Amino acid sequence: MFQIAVYGKGGIGKSTLSANISYSLSLKNKKVMQIGCDPKHDSTRLLLGGRAQTTVLDYVRETPVLRRKLEDVIEIGSGGVLCAESGGPEPGIGCAGRGILTTFDTLKKLGADSYDTDIRVYDVLGDVVCGGFAVPLREEYADAVILVTSGEFMSMYAANNIMKGLANFDTGKPRLLGLILNSRGVENEEESVKRFADAAGVPVIAAIPRDSSFRAAEAAGKTVRELFPDSDLSVAIDSVADLIIKTSEGKQPLYDPRPLDDDQMTDLAAGRPVRPGSPEKIRDPCSGCGRRRSIKGTRIMDSCAAFGAMAAFMKLTDWTVLLHGPESCMYLMEMSRGGMSRSLYPESAGGTAAALKVCCTMMDDSASIFGGTGKLKEKLEELCEEGCGKIAVVTTCMPGIIGDHSADAIEHIRKKYPGAELALIESDGDIAGDYTDGFRMAVREITGMIDPSVRPERRYVNLVGISFFDLQSPGCMAELDRILSVFGLKINCRFLDDCPSGDIRMFCRAETDLLLSGSPSDLSIMGMISERTGRKPFPCPLPIGMKDYGKWLEAMGKFAGMEEEAAREWKNAEEKYDLYVRNNRKVFEGKKIIIIDRLKRSCVWAAELLADLGAEIVRIGCFSRCGEPGMTCPERFGGVTVENYSPKMLEDDLESLDPDLLICDLLFRTGKKCRTARIGRSGVGPGGVLRFADYVGNVLRLPATEGWKEDGE
Numbered sequence: 001m002f003q004i005a006v007y008g009k010g011g012i013g014k015s016t017l018s019a020n021i022s023y024s025l026s027l028k029n030k031k032v033m034q035i036g037c038d039p040k041h042d043s044t045r046l047l048l049g050g051r052a053q054t055t056v057l058d059y060v061r062e063t064p065v066l067r068r069k070l071e072d073v074i075e076i077g078s079g080g081v082l083c084a085e086s087g088g089p090e091p092g093i094g095c096a097g098r099g100i101l102t103t104f105d106t107l108k109k110l111g112a113d114s115y116d117t118d119i120r121v122y123d124v125l126g127d128v129v130c131g132g133f134a135v136p137l138r139e140e141y142a143d144a145v146i147l148v149t150s151g152e153f154m155s156m157y158a159a160n161n162i163m164k165g166l167a168n169f170d171t172g173k174p175r176l177l178g179l180i181l182n183s184r185g186v187e188n189e190e191e192s193v194k195r196f197a198d199a200a201g202v203p204v205i206a207a208i209p210r211d212s213s214f215r216a217a218e219a220a221g222k223t224v225r226e227l228f229p230d231s232d233l234s235v236a237i238d239s240v241a242d243l244i245i246k247t248s249e250g251k252q253p254l255y256d257p258r259p260l261d262d263d264q265m266t267d268l269a270a271g272r273p274v275r276p277g278s279p280e281k282i283r284d285p286c287s288g289c290g291r292r293r294s295i296k297g298t299r300i301m302d303s304c305a306a307f308g309a310m311a312a313f314m315k316l317t318d319w320t321v322l323l324h325g326p327e328s329c330m331y332l333m334e335m336s337r338g339g340m341s342r343s344l345y346p347e348s349a350g351g352t353a354a355a356l357k358v359c360c361t362m363m364d365d366s367a368s369i370f371g372g373t374g375k376l377k378e379k380l381e382e383l384c385e386e387g388c389g390k391i392a393v394v395t396t397c398m399p400g401i402i403g404d405h406s407a408d409a410i411e412h413i414r415k416k417y418p419g420a421e422l423a424l425i426e427s428d429g430d431i432a433g434d435y436t437d438g439f440r441m442a443v444r445e446i447t448g449m450i451d452p453s454v455r456p457e458r459r460y461v462n463l464v465g466i467s468f469f470d471l472q473s474p475g476c477m478a479e480l481d482r483i484l485s486v487f488g489l490k491i492n493c494r495f496l497d498d499c500p501s502g503d504i505r506m507f508c509r510a511e512t513d514l515l516l517s518g519s520p521s522d523l524s525i526m527g528m529i530s531e532r533t534g535r536k537p538f539p540c541p542l543p544i545g546m547k548d549y550g551k552w553l554e555a556m557g558k559f560a561g562m563e564e565e566a567a568r569e570w571k572n573a574e575e576k577y578d579l580y581v582r583n584n585r586k587v588f589e590g591k592k593i594i595i596i597d598r599l600k601r602s603c604v605w606a607a608e609l610l611a612d613l614g615a616e617i618v619r620i621g622c623f624s625r626c627g628e629p630g631m632t633c634p635e636r637f638g639g640v641t642v643e644n645y646s647p648k649m650l651e652d653d654l655e656s657l658d659p660d661l662l663i664c665d666l667l668f669r670t671g672k673k674c675r676t677a678r679i680g681r682s683g684v685g686p687g688g689v690l691r692f693a694d695y696v697g698n699v700l701r702l703p704a705t706e707g708w709k710e711d712g713e
């Protein structure tokens with residue numbers, strides 16, 4: 001079967017021409033199927049006596065899968081042409097491009113390929129350049145493409161865009177048969193189209209004059225080719241049909257178009273000579289590192305904004321998160337959850353989405369085509385009826401792409417359930433950016449819950465941030481409580497970690513805000529809180545490592561007016577640390593260690609600890625990606641610190657430095673002799689440092705390879 005796609009701007013007459021061409025092909029003893037791919041669904045009308053047929057998308061929406069039959073969506077038109085129409089959603093709702101994909105998929109599943117057909121004609125709307133409308137350009141569909149254009153600029157512009165689409169679906173062989181000029185009677189029309197065609201390096205295969213016969217045929221619900229078989233128009237249409245047949249027999253050359261750039265299109269519009277187009281293929285916009293970047297191009301996309309927004313709201317223990325999107329997004333996020341960070345998902349809340357009160361609107365194909373706002377309303381109502389009074393709606397890519405009006409659903413629920421607290425985070429999957437962007441969007445919303453009028457009370461502090469500390473670990477919390485108790489401090493709100501929204505509201509009850517770290521993410525959260533409340537954080541973030549602890553104690557002693565207590569605590573901590581170092585040196589002494597700072601967290605504290613214990617730090621590799629700055633280390637490790645460290649450099653270092661241990665946030669396969677340890681989430685204060693030392697010491701005590709392994713295995 002030979003397949004040809006006829007593309008053209010909406011209203012240019014491609015459907016009329018496609019129907020005429022299909023009919024003409026049928027007169028030449030070809031078995032033809034025509035598939036209309038325009039939401040207007042009028043492609044096959046002239047083959048069906050002026051009658052509109054049931055569209056595939058309406059049929060799919062109304063008919064359960066098991067009751068669907070091919071005969072319900074394929075009709076036999078004039079000349080025995082098999083007719084199908086894709087259809088599409090209401091203008092402004094849903095995604096018609098997605099509808100094309102569904103139509104093709106449905107026809108295939110219902111067995112459309114089993115029809116004995118010689119030529120299949122796709123009649124496709126060419127104004128839209130999204131992936132859905134480009135489906136017929138794919139190799140598995142169009143063997144050849146015809147572009148219908150008039151001499152109007154926008155019509156040629158649409159044709160040029162299709163040429164660009166063809167370049168993007170490069171199959172390695174030319175596929176453009178040529179342009180058909182469908183005259184609109186504008187000035188110098190033939191000349192304009194000829195100049196366009198010449199510059200793009202493609203022929204004009206037919207010029208169809210403006211003729212009242214088209215209107216007469218339209219009124220009769222027939223093709224011109226059927227109603228006026230002896231007209232000049234029919235001769236022109238037959239010539240196109242002949243060309244298609246020759247092409248299907250491999251007797252007609254096809255062309256690789258050279259789409260025009262903006263300057264060339266401007267020259268064309270201005271009537272100036274147009275230099276020939278470039279044969280260059282459309283290039284991938286990110287030719288640098290090859291990793292996926294956000295639309296803004298500012299950041300590498302590790303995970304989508306919807307995931308980030310969901311993760312932020314999941315930290316509020318009394319809120320339900322409703323992910324507006326397909327189940328697959330939910331699944332992906334669940335999978336990432338398991339592998340990424342347990343601190344995002346408190347064990348206390350159980351291990352499953354259900355336990356964490358996360359749910360999904362489960363947008364399906366139908367919602368992606370016809371819009372998902374209705375589904376969102378339904379799910380919100382269901383949750384409100386179940387008694388969920390606080391719901392954050394997080395949008396995924398799909399509602400973003402199809403332009404769902406999620407805010408309408410929220411408004412509807414607010415009116416129907418006036419007591420419900422609702423938040424809408426239009427993260428739109430990765431359209432709004434990456435994980436961090438989505439997280440920030442949600443945090444901004446959450447900071448809006450803070451009541452700035454609440455007065456501070458003595459001895460209350462807030463924790464602010466998400467970095468570094470594994471606050472879920474009992475050891476870490478116990479040490480933090482111990483340190484705070486030195487100054488009689490109590491935690492008011494953990495922003496943002498396992499926290500009821502009541503604590504967020506009462507945020508300003510605390511005297512000061514302790515940053516978990518000085519990382520950009522923690523500072524950014526504090527920045528949003530400051531915007532809302534005008535508060536400034538405590539000058540020293542919570543300490544990791546002995547140096548930080550000394551500074552922090554001094555600052556807190558002054559703040560709380562308890563310098564003596566601070567000095568006493570420092571003396572105790574130092575004694576404990578020195579004793580630990582003395583007792584454990586033999587495990588670490590002479591051991592060569594590489595530390596990788598892959599996530600740009602400071603690892604200096606770990607390097608200092610291990611050096612105090614007698615280990616030799618042979619490399620600190622700071623991964624900075626795509627030009628982002630990496631962490632720097634102080635003088636003590638300046639000689640071994642390398643910025644822009646790469647996996648290749650690590651490979652070389654493993655070979656040349658022959659380390660005993662590699663410390664990283666992920667486990668690497670390093671070869672036989674070198675052990676690996678995770679830097680992970682460190683603990684706060686001296687207790688956290690010594691727990692980490694215990695862990696590394698245990699790794700060093702273990703044999704470098706498992707005893708049961710034989711050489712060579």
Ligand code: SF4
Pocket residue numbers: 304305306307325328329330332333395396397398428429430
């Ligand atoms: S929201 Fe978008 S980027 Fe995120 S998981 Fe879903 S499809 Fe993927």
